[in-house]
Amino acid sequence: SFIGPSGCGKTTLLRVIADLEKPTSGTISVNGMTAEQAREKRAYGYVFQAAALFPWRTIERNVGLPLEIMGLSRAEQGERIKRTLDLVNLSGFEKKYPWQLS
Structure with a gap:
C-alpha cells in the first residue's frame, strides 16, 4: 500500500513500477527485474483506481x-x-x- 497526501507521487510511482512511465532519475527493480522486464513477464498485477467491468460479459x-x-x-x-x-x-x-x- 502507498499512503500519502494528494500530489505526493503515489500514482507516479505505481506508473513507473508498471512501466507506464519512465523514471526521471535513478533505477527501479520490480521482483528483481527492470520494470520493462517485469511487465513483459507479467510478474505483477496492476488494478486501476477506476476499474471497469464490461457490461456485456458475465x-x-x-x-x-x-x-x-x-x-x-x-x-x-x-x-x-x-x-x-x-x-x-x-x-x-x-x-x-x-x-x-x-
Whole structure:
C-alpha cells in the first residue's frame, strides 16, 4: 500500500513500477527485474483506481478476461475464477451481469 497526501507521487510511482512511465532519475527493480522486464513477464498485477467491468460479459467472463489474454487453459481459467469469486464471496453470481449486482 502507498499512503500519502494528494500530489505526493503515489500514482507516479505505481506508473513507473508498471512501466507506464519512465523514471526521471535513478533505477527501479520490480521482483528483481527492470520494470520493462517485469511487465513483459507479467510478474505483477496492476488494478486501476477506476476499474471497469464490461457490461456485456458475465461476472465470470469479466473475472476471466485477463486469464484469457494470458492464454491459460479453460480448465485453469475455471479453477482460478472459482477461487477468486469464492475469495470475495461472489460464488453463485458467476452467470450474472455487472448491472445485476449491487
